[in-house]
Amino acid sequence: MLPRLLQRWGVFLFFPLAAASCTKSGDVAAPSDGSDHTATRSTGANTWHPMDSGTTELLWGVSGSLEHEVAAVGTRGTAIHLGTDVWQGKATGTFRDLCDVWGSADGHAIAVGTFGTAIGYDGVEWSPQVSGTQRNLYDVWGFEESWVVAVGDSGVILKFDDTGWTPMTSGTSVSLFGAWGDAPTDLFAVGVGGTILKFDGVQWSFMDTPTPQNLSAVWGTSGTNVWAVGDGGMIIHFDGTSWTSLAPVTGANLYDVWGSAANDVWVVGKNGTILHYDGSTFASVDSGTDRDLFGVWGRSADEAYAVGADGTVLRWGGEVDANTTIWLCHDHPDGAVAPPIYGLRIDDLLGPGHYTFSFDYADGVKSARVTLTCDQELGQVHIAGRAFGGRVVGDGWDPSSRGWVDIDFTYTTNLAVKDDCGAVAGDDYYITGENPTNEGTVALDGWGQNRVFSFFDRSGEDNGCSFTFDNDYDSKGNAQIADDLSIWSATGWIAPAVDGSRDWLFIAEKITAPLP
Secondary structure, three states: OEOHHHHHHOOOOOOOOOOOOOOOOOOOOOOOOOOOOOOOOOOOOOEEEEEOOOOOOOEEEEEEOOOOOEEEEEHHHOEEEEOOOOEEEOOOOOOOOEEEEEEOOOOOEEEEEHHHOEEEEOOOOEEEEOOOOOOOEEEEEEEEOOEEEEEEHHHOEEEEEOOEEEEEOOOOOOOEEEEEEEEOOEEEEEEHHHOEEEEOOOOEEEOOEOOOOOEEEEEEEEOOEEEEEEHHHOEEEEOOOOEEEOOOOOOOOEEEEEEEEOOEEEEEEHHHOEEEEOOOOEEEOOOOOOOOEEEEEEEEOOEEEEEEHHHOEEEEEOOOOOOEEEEEEEEOOOOOOOOOOOOEEEOOOOOOOOEEEEOOOEOOOOEOEEEEEEEOOOOEEEEEEEEEEEEEEOOEEEEEEEEEEEEEEEEOOOEEEEOOOOOOEOOEEEEOOOOOOOEEEEEEEOOHHHOEEEEEEOOOOEOOEOEEEEOOOOOOOOHHHHOOOOOEEEEEEEEOOOOOOEEEEEEEEEEOOOOO
16 A cells, blocks of 8 residues: 555655646647547447537536536636537636536536636526635535535645635645545545545545555445546545555556446546446447547436547437437336335335335435436337335335445337337337346345346236336326326336336436437
8 A cells, every 4th residue: 555645745756746737647638630530339229429519629527417418628718518419618707727517416517627716607607716726626526516525736625615615624735636425424535646535524534545646536336336547547446445456457547437337337538548347347448539538427327428638529328310219217206105206116125025216316416317218210118227215114215225226127029109008009109018038137236235136027907018108198097197298107017026016107208318
């Protein structure tokens, strides 16, 4: 482990402070070679493919919210926003480089940059904030608008709340490049020379580090599953007890890390490097570009964004075309047989009892998000995302048996476009009979020993259909839902079956997916 004295004071002969830019290592952004780099595409399959950002400025960071805009920031005060399918620039009121951005659940955002620059976005426009420092600020992370942290040069750590920005005592004078936390009492910061700091709600303290390499970014799914990345392809992991380094997958400098779940983690870096972690190993993924990538963020396993040099923006997801439609899923208001209301119920999951999972849960730090994607050309319905729930006790969940789950279920057989489960043609979606190829997983994240459960579909009560997705019918007989053509109602059954119920029960609304 690297001595903590080096983390506290730094070894500036080898790890110099950055100049007035957002550079987090000895690199500078690689310029374009003038060629057109296009990622391989395959209809219906997720790939990284380029988007028109509308700018040639270097983009340092990207973030957003589940139901509002995505924002990317970069050199010379650049901010671009993705509302529906087009990136558009917005005035920020500054010409300073913006090094990172964090988006809140309500569509607001905070960006930080060189010379202590801090600006806030209220959903309409950017406005200046007073940070109280002239030091470069490299990264920003928040839980809600009243609890945000920024890190930067010379060990600077700032906290933002309802009264504005105030300094925190970091205990180090080395530059800090990344910050992330699971809660305001469980924060991490990383930086020069492998420095790792942890905040327990009272003070920042040093952690033993397994590397002398600069660390550029940190992210995790919980306080016991945290990743940090940095120079020379360095990837390290914290399991709640200690940090360990992984065998290198690449020698390229790595600049950012983000994931939708414990088994879906992305890392981006120099020369277009993109790595993906599937729960067991990291592997290289074709980015289609050799431009440096500095930021990565996403909404789900099927929608992520990477940004970098020359205004590069890449989107991860299936190619959206006339055959593909995406819906955002919500709890069904009548799913209260085993309250609280839910979108998925799996009785006896970890033992006797009702287990329900909410598609709308939010705790101020994390928010659930589940999408349904239908590809008529491939004849597939894909339900994927992150939900929260557990064993039902009263009208809530047992505190000792609840947590986040990652859902990934695909119907690949017997999709029919009908008006009901019979033979009547229409514009609704039905899986007309069970088939073992209609299958998926529910993975527990941070609870239940992180177990992964496999399920397949089974025919239910609706004329033998195993799944129904309809915008003029509701399985619960809710007339308000059935009469509103903008609301789709889903119901379906999964196996292995038990005496209790294992079923989908949710409503959904169409969302406009960003076009590649």
